Amino acid sequence: MHLPDATYRLQFRNGMDFAKAVELIPHFVGLGISHLYASPLFTAVRGSAHGYDIVDYNEIDPALGGYDGFVRLAHALKAEELGLVLDIVPNHMAAHLENDWWHSVIEWGRLSGFADYFDIDWREPLTLPFLGKSFEEEVAAGNLRLAYDHEHRCLALRYYEALYPLNPTSYAAIPGNGNAALERIAAVAGTAERKTAAQFHAEIASVVATPSIAAELDQCLARFSADTLQFDRLHRMQSWRLMSWQTARDKLSYRRFFEVAGLIGMRVEDEAVFTETHRLALALVREGLIDGLRIDHIDGLADPKGYLDRLRREAGDGTYIIVEKILGENETLPEAWAVEGATGYEFISALADLLSDDTPSSWLSGEERRSAAEEAVTGCKLQVLGRNFNTEVRRLTGLAARFTGDGAPDQNVRTGVAIRQLMAALPVYRTYVGDQGAGARDSRILDGIAAKAAARAPGAGAEIAAIVSALRAPVDSADGKLRSEFRTRFQQLSGAVMAKAVEDTFFYRRGDYLAANEVGASPFWTPGGVGRFHAMMQDRASQMPHGLSATSTHDTKRGEDARARLHVVSEAPDVWAAAVDRWHGMNAESMGRLPAGEKPDAPVEQFLYQSLLGVWPIAPLGDEDDLISLHERMVDFAVKALREAKLRTSWDDPNERYEAAIKAFLGDLLDRHNRSFLGDFEKTAGPFIHAGLINSLSQALVKLTAPGIPDIYQGSERIDLSLVDPDNRRGFSPRGSLSQLPQAPTIGDFEDCKQRLISIGLNYRRGRGADCLAGGEYRAVRVEGPGARHAAAFMRRSRDGFALTVVPRLVFGQTPDGRLSIRPELWRNTFLAWPEGCQFKPMCNLLTGGVTEPRPLLAVADVLRDFPVALLVEA
Secondary structure (H helix, E strand, O other): OOOOOEEEEEEEEEEEOOHHHHHHHHHHHHHHOEEEEEEOEEEEOOOOOOOEEEEEEEEEOHHHHHHHHHHHHHHHHHOOOOEEEEEOOEEEEOOOOOOOOHHHHHHHHHHHHOOEEEOOOOOOEEEEEEEEEHHHHHHHOOEEEEEOOOOEEEEEEEOOEEEEEEHHHHHHHHOOOOOOHHHHHHHHHHHHHOOOHHHHHHHHHHHOHHHHHHHHHHHHHHHHHHHHHHHHHHHOOOOEEEHHHHHHOOOOOEOOOEEEEEEEOOOOOOOHHHHHHHHHHHHHHHHHOOOEEEEHHHHHHOHHHHHHOOOOOOOHOOOEEEEEEOOOOOOOOOOOOOOEEEEEEEHHHHHHHOOOOOOOOOOOOHHHHHHHHOOOOOHHHHHHHHOHHHHHHHHHHHHHHHOOOOOHHHHHHHHHHHHHHHHOOOOOOOOOOOOOOOOHHHHHHHHHHHHHHHHHHHHHHHHHHHHHHHHHOOOOOHHHHHHHHHHHHHHHHHHHEEEEEHHHHHHHOOOOHHHHOOOOOOOOOOOOOOHHHHHHHHHHHHOOOEEEEEOOOOOOOOOOHHHHHHHHOOOOOHHHHHHHHHHHHHHHHHHHOOOOOOOOOHHHHHHHHHHHHHHOOOOOOOOOOHHHHHHHHHHHHHHHHHHHHHHOOOHHHHHHOHHHHHHHHHHHHHHOOOHHHHHHHHHHHHHHHHHHHHHHHHHHHHHHHHEEEEEEOOOOOOOOOOOOOOOOHOOOOOOOOOOOOOOEHHHHHHHHHHHHHHHHHHHHOOOOOHHHHHHHEEEEEEOOOOOHEEEEEEEEEEEEEEEEEEEOOOOOOOOOOOOOOHHHHHHHHOOOOOOOOOOOOOOEEEOOOOOOOOOEEEHHHHHHHOOOEEEEEEO
16 A cells, blocks of 8 residues: 555635646645545536535546546646545435436335435435425415426426426326326326336337427426315325425434435445445546545444445555544544544644643633533533434434333333433444444443433433443344344434534534634543643554544634634733723624624624634735625624524524624624724734744644644645635635745745745655654653743654654744744743654754754754744754
8 A cells, every 4th residue: 555645635616627636736746745635526416515415426527527537637646656535425415306316216216226225214205305485385385386307307396496206106196188298198107117217208208209299288287286285185195295494303204414404324334335336436446546535424324344344345455545533532543444544633633732821720721611511512412402403313212112112102202312311421423333232442431421311311211221222232132123223323323413513513602712613622622731742642653643634624613724823812811801802892882783682792702803813814904805805704604603503593593683783793893994993903913823823833844744644735735714614615826835945034924934844844754754754653852941831842763764843832922023933032941852762863954954963952942043843854
């Protein structure tokens, strides 16, 4: 296996296609990456912004350049000795009429050859929750009518541009009233079961081949549509039911991705489904066109280990495979998984320890804070379980009732309580119990959640015990299949609940330290400092040396440089709090103009100010267009954040009056005439921005040299001050790296400095530093002296050499005006202690070219004299 040295994450769509990617290859080469890491490339819903809404697993999206364009890209990469890692999506497809498999299931119901491809509960009609209002209301409004679908050659219910195919068995229920075409179509449909779908559709098309007959058919269907009773009767004859999108949380007959009804779960645990959903991806692997696979949302699968074992057998040992897996506190990737590692969210969490102030007096510390967070997260979980995932809980309750007792209504209520409390108590995204029963790790987790759930809901104690027993026990009893299905669905749901409750609820409510509100972060985190960072890196070196090290992704809440800046808030909480109080007073008049009851409360106002700090430009605001752009981005982000928080507005119940008030507040805030606030904000933000740039350089160098494979998100080689998706999918314009770092760099040189730093580090990884950085030992290097808490250092060492990384931290107020540097007096009498057992050798700073003579104590002031961070290697 040729492991990547570094990956470059490129988001296709939104203006990026294969031809444009080919044009970027010289940039990739200069930067020093070894593999392009591509977002999903299979055909997605037309106009998709991301590609995760796949409609055809076995076609490269023509909108990107199709198969031929992809092959040209792959060959162009190979010509420059670059590999390709492809993001694949086994968990779900688009529940969209452009998806031929889905269209077939709607048309033919259980008789469709694809009926078992999707995770559908066929004990009830297939729910299609895509109407704006109820079926009856849409019919009354004339928005639903019968029509002939010329593209698919069948009869359908039309809802605006969507055409939902009727089951052929129901055609006879449409009275012909003398219309010969409709009568002939009904006759063809009467023998549909004896034909292939293609033959059936061809015969239907032959009936309406001439425009005049088609027009007469349309008139007949329009007359039928006006009869609401007959129309409703026809609808009830289908194997599906059209209904309002708002019913999805209460009544849904298929497993979805998180709470997105437009993405339907796939049954890749079935061998036939696995084969058909992976046919093209594996062919590309065998043809040598792709070198690695990134598995999206591994926790959504019924049997992650079984899936990965099969994928490894099919893809071969030479394929680099990583999984999107969010690890909880002290959680490790299952050893039995046949993968090289995860996609790197845990690395972001480690950087939070490195870059946050961890002094005992820090406002972030304390058991009281953790206890409050635990209570808040439990509340968020119970909220999403009771509302967003109500339909999934009801399905689990129905399954559990069949093995926990007699299914009486009061017992079903207790069973539902037990399920919600157990899932709310889970400290990780999911357990991985199989039919052989729970292992040691999962047994400990189940014991813990059983105790917590019983304490919170003592009245459901018997049901809690029965459910935990079903989750834990091997499948060897008469009702083993039932228990197995319950366990599978419980485990598939728990990850979605964790993600929506923590990442997409709690993290949008907590506004005091946004840098800690990141994908993969523990909601109970308090800073552990350099010591915990070193411990995490030593574990990473031994457990997951080939996993990706990410700092920005398409899913992160903020770009890496925005987050690096926001870490500075932990160093100066009093300064920040005083500023927020001051701004609240400055904007009191604006607040007073808002409708009563619609004003942003203190946590929301704090959240907005800190978000604004994260995206504030380095240079002073220029013309009015800059302010307008900033305002538009903040408004879009604020609405999304408030809806995710689910306090006063939400996606399924938008409070337009409240959202309008927040938009108005931001409009006043960022109005060019609001000079007092804008001037004060820019002045206050200056030291945070300045120290944040130093954090960004520290973060970048650590990513390049710490255990793991550096992953560069598109455009972040310069600066990434993006907000959450879709803000982080904006286009970028690559620029060539400087031949060397500027001497005495200024703040204005930051982007060039960061890109040159990355280029130096990555090219060293691909060259003489390959053994050292790819698999070398990780050694923490002690920093001594009065400035010790402001620096961190570590060494990577192999038989072929060593690399010493030295970075500053906690430098708020220590950055001279306009300079991209640190006041030298911070490092007075501060030294690096040379690691025991490491031979003294002359060292060269790769970033500056300076030579350092080895000695037991290296002066930090000398090491960081010419640039804020240092990478020392054998001269």
